[in-house]
Amino acid sequence: MVIEKVLMAVGAPLIAFAIGLSFIMLKRKVVPRIQRRYGPPVIQPIYDVLKLLLKEENISHGIIFSLGPIIAVAGSILAVFFIPMGGWNMLSGSADLIALLYIMAIGSLGMALGAGDSANPNASIGISRALTLMFGYDLPLVIIVISVALYYNTTSLPDIIAAQAHGNWTAWALPLAAIVGFIVVYGALGEHPFDIITAPHEVATGPMVEYGGKHLGLLMINHAFHIYLEIALFVDLFLGGGSNLLEFYVKMFVVFFIMIFFDSVFPRFRIDDAVRFYWKWPAIIALVNLVIVLVR
Amino acid sequence: MEKMTEEQVRTIANMLRKRSLWMIHYCTGCGAMELPPTMTSRYDMERFGMSPYVTPRQCDILLVTGYLNVKTLRRLITVYEQMLDPKYVIGFGSCTLNGGVYWDSYAVIKRLDRYIPVDVYIAGCMPRPEAVMSAFKHLMELIDSGKANGYKLYKKNLAYYKENQRKVLG
């Protein structure tokens, strides 16, 4: 039993990172195909991350600047343990859905502190946009989380997954919530209409302006974890979470595949239009869904 | 044993750096127009793992695309020094080689490599994308064979470069 626990403790973050990285590879291959060109070799993200980590010289603007990526990665690894992955629900017994929303905030707080310390106005503008966007998509996210919790009358993730066993997923029971969930997770990943945070043309890659070398490598690892976390949460809440790892991976693959098509088509929102968008349509749909759940 | 692993790490590192070159193109002159064709579907340099990035901290190659007058040289040196260590410079076109058509102009510098070390030059008064692609290929071979060490040159005889820069910038 102990070995299995140790294996899970070490294996879960690595698997999560592998899944997240595979999605980045998928994106780096599919988007060029949409633009009618071949695109980089499949394992290009691995080359990028390793090249960044093996840079000979690294700069840092201070302790907090270096601590930022470390806290971000630590926060993401922490969140991985609280989301049931396939058959394993590791620690998700000890923190329920509401606590999970706050645990996922540790990573963004770490990155925000690190980027703030880089003494560059582009980074500060990037962070203020990131936090405003987070404030934007948190409203519909909270409404659908409450509606799912009320629908199953529990907030612990393993019970929600158990309730969705053999086929009756939440997506069929609460279709509106699933739609809003998709939009929210899509925005949280910073895909195209919402990539205001790292808009290369306006704010020179936002918070990552002064990051280079192994700091940027850590941030890319954190981005891979972030993709895994958001989509795993969506799959666990709405698509039944998968009994074994393969089924879990297939569901996540399908969800991310759809997102890539949205990503390569849309122009970019202005930040306050993005917040207005989130507080108008997804919020209204989510409220309608909430009333349905309350009335039922 | 220690020496051998050091050697192995360097070869692996060179292999990785060859395959994922991030590029900042400092559009000083008319060469910047040659890069969009190399990036888009016709020539697609992303096949070699190269993609354009925005800030010097994140990038490996500095593309000097065209003539450099004295004012932009001052900015270019700041960008060059902000880049992190295994960095390479590619000089586009004859203006970086010997001043090109501006050979007698009082404002344009004549030889780029007196001010910052240049790894690869591309001849031609704005080389076509095929020439640019071959330059990238050549740079990759240099990196793989470990000969592309312009940045070490810059560190070694910094005084020489600084003196030249001061002579021009004043």
Place this chain on the structure above:
Amino acid sequence: MMDIVNQIKELDNVKVTVQRENRIFVDVDKDRVIGTLYSLKLMGFHQLSVQNAVDWIKEGEFEVFYVLYSHQYKVNVIVRTRVDRDNPIMETAEKIYPSAHTWEREITEMFGIKFKGNDESGKPFILENWKEIPPLRKDFDSVKYCNEHFVFRHSEEGNE
């Protein structure tokens, strides 16, 4: 088009030559330039397209010219004056055509012609810490400057 030419001819001691269908040259001497510009503006030439100078080194003079254009008559008028080369000082046209302010700063830096009344005419404009004589003058030898300040690459010499 002809009535415009006649109108311009009526201006006092002005030499008018019509070169092409819509291009009229007006030659005025230095101290009556501002008056001519002002009257031309009243006639309808509201736009100062270009103001620059030419260095006639053999005659020892600078020539400052103003290219005016009227959208109404679709005609270009080029007012030309001559300035002595040794101490070239002229009246500023800033009051009539505000855009002249920047043109005059550039002319001062490139030719060394001072413009009274334009407060920024002496300030450095494009060139950074430039020690030589204004570069666009004919007597400035650019090749000599390049040999002094820059090093050329001779074809057989390798990259040291």
Place this chain on the structure above:
Amino acid sequence: MNNISVDTLIKVIVLTPFVGGLLAFIGGKIHRWIRFLIAIVFSFASVFETFMLYNVSIGNIHWGSLFGSELVFQTNPITWLFLFIVTGMSALIVLFSIGDMEEDKMKLDSYYMHLLFVEGAMAGIVLAGDLITFFIFWEIMSWTSYFLVIYGGKKSLDAGYKYIIMSVIGAYAMFIAMALLYGKAHSLVYADVANVLATSSPSFTIWVVVLLAIGLFVKAAVMPLHTWLPDAHSEAPSPVSPLLSGVLIKMGAYGLFIVLYAFLTVNLAGKIMPKVFSTPVLLYIIQWLAGLSIVLATFLAIMQEDAKRLLAYSSISQIGYVVLGIATATSLGVAGGLFHALNHAIFKGLLFLAVGSVIYRTGTRNLSELGGLVKKMPFTFVALLVGIIALAGVPPMSGFVSKWMIYEALLQKKEVFLLIMAFVGSTGAFLYVYRLVHSIFLGQLPQKYENVKDVPIIMQIPMWVLAILTMVFGVMPGIAMDVIVKGIEFFGFKPIAYTLYGFPAGTAMGSLKVINIVSVLMIAFIASWIFFLLFSKTRKVSQYDNYAAGQVVTPELKYNYSFGFYMSFGRVIKPIFKWSIERVYNYWVDACKIFGDYYMRRVYTGNLGTYNSYILIVVTIAAAAILLGGKLW
């Protein structure tokens, strides 16, 4: 409690701060250090006495000495909790103000006297047994805190003026309620009040509770009556603001707790009162006021440019959580509200002390002028960081557990829209909290703060104590839960199951074990740090070697984005700022002034002749009334 009996201990607790204040005043006249010594000794003495009073609950103790009328005291675990907040925070604030208040500029003797008087008054409120004692100490607290506020210089005079007027209006409302109750019950001890309200008609109870609530909500700065708080807290001197917003607001929350659960007792739902969604209409209104104040105060806090005003608005939104928790009337919700009151006192005090020490060193509290102080004031940065993590409710710190309890309680009662408002408030807290730490500590260090050093030790001790307390309550909420759960049992609530590290599956919809979160976070942090150190070393770089598209950044260039940090977000919520409650009050004030000028001038014309005629008329009417005696009516 073997040696001295409990009632003498309670009297001693109430008296020590007052005696300490007087001695400090006299000592100050003799020499500076005597005053500091007395202030420290007496404030820490009251802390020690509080610990001697641990888990003692005793009925009414009568103390008849104060000019004829007798004061009634009582104590139970809830009062012990608030007493701990009061005495603990006051002791730390005395320490901080010794370091912070300059000697010559202000008359410090009366400052320390008022400081200790406020502490005594608050101890009196918390220990009060009947409404009269409660009201007496309430008034002492209002007036002494008014004198403390106006220490902040010229601008704090009108802030204090607005504060005292609103407090007095609140006190009048409470006084009328007490008169109504006295008319019916002839004794204002909590027990008698409870059974009077049990039998009286619903309209009477609603009237009494509404009037009491007005008095309490003025002090607790719930939304419609909050306008004094931002001015009073930001203009008050820097050691007074933590006292004001950390402790003084909690008295309003304590009063609400007493009104709801001592007077109306727990079977509130059973009361004969109109119901909305199965909760009494009174609680529903209070909850919606609290929810409103959470959301609107957060929006206002996000747009602030001044550090202390930002923290003042955030106090309004956090006290909204406490009131929301208390008004849920389920044991989990009330426990969450009280625990949040404790946490808020700690981390808000910590934040105000940190901002105070920044003001002490740099002299300005305008967020756009500061920046990059992390290099010069690392300890204050760590203290502020701990405070903001707690305020945002992020796991390792204490704010998370109490907010989690309030959310679970709301979820259980299916009050969904209030839960949404609470969540919006908490995410908004994340925004303005980051604004605070970014504008002060991160970014470019301006030239004029080059030689700023960290604050002296005596000002750092309080910050360290509060930071450690936040972490302790964050990781082991069980410690505080012992006191709170015993307290709600005393008032008749069902006890909730809790462990030292969280809540088992039974209590709420989901379970929580904070120790797992914290330990895994530490392990993950160490692992990623080692991974970080595996690779080549990093070179420290000055703040001017920065990406500016090639341009060289020079010191006199203000290369910092700190003014209007959330300007883009402001455009989204601009319509909300059109109407503000403050303009309504100002409108009324102007109306009264015009009325006063126009009509009163008619009556008091100012010349003696009219006044004599008034006297004559009054005398004749009186004489006629006496002569005709009872015949008329």
